[in-house]
Amino acid sequence: MAAPTVVLLPVWGAGHLMPMLEAGKRLITRGSRALSLTVLLIPPPTEEVAADVDAHIRREEASGLDIRFVRLPAVEPPDFRSIEDFVSRLVQLHAPHVRAAMSSLASPVAAFVIDFFCTTLLDVSRELAVPAYVYFTASAGMLALFLRLPSLHEEVPVQFEEMEGAVDVPGLPPVPPSSLPNPVMDKNHPNYTWFVYHGRRFAEADGIIVNTAAELEQSVLAAIADGRCTPGVRAPTVYPIGPVISFSPRTEQSHECVRWLDTQPPASVVLLCFGSGGFFTAPQAHEIAHGLERSGHGFLWVLRGPPAPGELLPSDANLAELLPDGFLERTKDRGLVWPTKAPQKEILARAAVGGFVTHGGWNSVIESLWFGVPMAPWPLYAEQHLNAFTLVAYKGVAVAMKVDRKRTISWRPRSWSER
Template sequence: MEIQAESAPKPHVAFLASPGIGHITPLYELALRLVTQHNFEVSFLVINTGSSPAQNNYLNSNQHPHIRIVDLPPADHSDPSLFVIVQESILPLRSVLSSLNPQTLKALIIDIFCTGMFEVCKGLSIPVYSFFTASAALLAFSLYLPTLDREVEGEFVDLPEPVKVPGCNLIKIQDLLNEVRNRKSDEYKWFLFHASRLSMARGILVNAWDELEPVSLKAIKSERFFNKISTPPIYPIGPLTKHIESISTNYEKEIMAWLDKQVQGSVLFVALGSGGTLTSEQLTELAWGLELSRQSFIMVVRKPNDTADAAFYSAGGTSDDPKVYLPDGFVERTNGLGLVVNSWAPQIAVLNHPSTGAFLSHCGWNSTLESVKHGVPVIGWPMYAEQRMNATILSNEVGVAVKMPVLGDGGEAVLVGRKEIERVVRMVMEGEEGKKIRSRAKELEVSGWATLSRGGSSYETLTKVTELWKLD
C-alpha cells in the first residue's frame, strides 16, 4: 500500500498596516493576491485603536480562509495622532510575532509608519519589507527628504524654487504634502523619522507601475543619488485596489438602480475620500456649481467642517440628513438630474458603471488608482496629505485629470466659486479637454489590468518577490 506524503506547509508572511482605510486596503489586497495567486498563508495584524467603521467593514466583508486576522491589544488613545497610535500599538508585537512561530515567517510587510518593526524583527530574524502605498513620486521625495532636511535651512514652503528630487519632475512648493509644511511640528518630525528608515527595509513594494509613473520609478531604480543612499530594491506591483463591492443593502441598490437609468458616460461622481470634508461655504458653492452645469451627478455629502480631514477616524459612519448642509431647494431642483447620498457610496461599483463619465475626487492614491483602473477621468480637488502632488501628477504628467484651483500660491485652501466649478465640470463632461483625458484614461485602464495579469510587469515582479521569500 502506497503511503502518501503530507503536503508541505504553505509559505507564511505577516502584514502590519497603520490605521485608516487608505493604509489597510492596499496591504490587504496584496495579502489576497498572495493567498489566491501565489499559494501563501497570511497573518494580518490589525491596529484597531483609532480604526474607522470603513476599515472594520472592509476587513469583515473580505475574509479569506488563508488570511488570519490578528487584532492587536488596544493602545493608549490619549494622543489621537496616527504616529503615536502606531508607536503604542507595536509595543507587544514581539510576543505576538513569537506566537505566530517566527521561524516559519518568510517576511513581514509594513507600511511607512510602522518602521518600529525593524528593531522588533531583527531579534526574531524576520525580513521586513515596506509596502509604500502612495505614489512613486512621493516615495522618491520621501527617500530624498533626509538630504533635503540637512541641506535646507528654514521652511521648505519658503523656498524660492520648486523642489528638485534627483531624476524626478519638479515638485511645486504649493504641492508639498501637509506633513512637511511645518518643520517644527511633531508631524514633520515623525514623517522624517519614518522616511529616513525606509533604507532599512529588505525591499520596497510600490503601488504603481511603469506606464503610470515612468519618470519617478526610473529615477529611484537608476539615478546615482538613490544608489548612493543605499535604496533597497524597488518592486512596482500596482495598481492594487479594492475589488468591486457586493451590492447588498437597499441603500447601495438604490444608488446602482439610479445609475442604471442614466446615459452612458453622462454622470459625474463627486466623492472626496474616506476622510475629506469641505467647509459649509465651499460645499454650498460646489452644490451650486453642479446645479448650474446641468450635468448628471452623484454627490456624496458629509457634515461640513473647517478641518479638511475631519472624517478620517469616522469614515464609513453615519451622519445627518445631507439636505441640512446643502442650499435650500437644491435636492428638489436637481431631482432626476442628480442623486445626493449620505456620507458614503460603493465607490468601485460606481466607477465601474458604464454611466459614470468622470470623478470629482480628492486624489488620494487609492481613489486615484481606482479611477485609472476603471478608465474614469478625474477632476482633482486635493484636500490634505499628499493629494496636491497626486492631482498635479494626474493632470500634468499622466494626462487623465483637470486640477481644480483649490490652492493658493502658498498651498492654502482657496474658495472655488460656483461659476468656476460649472466651467470645469462642463469642460470635462462635454468639451474637447474631456474627450482627451477620457481617451488617455481608457489607455491606462487597459495598461493597469494588463500589468496585473500573468505575464504583465506587476504580476511578474510580485512573483519574483514571492520566489525570494520561498528561498529564505
C-alpha cells in the same frame, strides 16, 4: 511542519488596511509556494473605526483563505499633534506586543510586511532575523519624495514655501512648494520630523512594495532604482505590484446610485466623491451646489458632513443643513445627492460617468485610471496636493483645479478630546 506565514502589520485607515490585505491575498493565492497570512491588528482609536475594521475582518474570515487575524493589546494613547504624529507614536509603543506576537506564532515567519508609518518596527524584524518589507499605499512619486526628504532637509534650510524655485524630486517635473503634502509644509511640526525619519528608514527595509504600475510611473521608479532619490545611501529595491484594487462580488440588487446612473446617457454625469475622510461645511457645500446648478450638467454627489462629536470620520450629511433651499428640487431631473457612503468602484464602472471630482487619494486615483475616467482633483489633506500636481503635470490624466489650500478644510485633531 506548518506552512510559512507572511505577517502583515497595517494601520486601520481604509486606504491602508484594505490595499495591504488585498496584496497579501494575491500573494497566497497566486504565489509559487504554500503560504499563509497572519495579520497583526493595532486597536483602532475610535469605536466607529473599530466597527468598520471588524466588518472587514468578518468578510475576510469568511473568504475561506488561510488568513489569521491577531489583535494586539491596547496601549495608552500617546500625546500627539496630528493624525500622522499619533499613528507613528502609537506604532512605536506597540513594538513589544509585535515582537511577542511574532515570536509566539506556530508557523515560521517568511516575511514581515509593514505599513509605511511603521518603520520603527524594522528594529523588531532585525531582532527576529525576519526579512522586512514596507508596503507603500501611495504613489511612487510620493515614495520618491519620502526617500528624497532626508537630503532635502539638509539642502533647504528654510520652510519649503519660502524657498526660491521648485522642489527637486527625481523622476517628476519640478514640484511647486504649494503642491507638497500637508505633513511636510511645516518643518517645526512633528509630522515633518516623522516623515524625514520614515524616509530615512525605508532604505533599511529588504524591499518596498508599491501600489502602482511600472507603466504608470516609469521615470520615478527609474530614479529611485538609480539612487537619485537617496544620495549616499543604498537605493532600496522597489516592487511595483499595482494596481491593487479589491472588487466585491456582484450582488443581485445594485446600489441605488448605480441604478440611477443606469438611467443616464453615456458620459453625461460627473461624480463628486471625496474619500473616507473628506467632508464639507455648509458654506462650502453651498458653493459647490451653486456651481453644479449653474453648470447644467448631470451629477452624482456623495456628500458627507463634519464628524459627529467623539468621532473621527465624516458623518452622514444632513442635506437640509448643508444644501441651499430648493437645490434638490431644482436639480432632481439631472442630479443625485447621496448623503452617506457609496460604492465608488461600482459607480466609476458605469458608462454614464464621464468625469470625477476627487480628493485625489491614491486608491481613488488608481480606481479612476482603471475605469478610464478623467479627473479634476480637489486635494484636501495628506499627500493629495502632490497627487493632484502629478496627475496633471506628470501623467496628463486630469485637469487642474485652482485650490487655495489655506482655506481648504483639513480636519485633524490634536487630541481625541477634540474629535
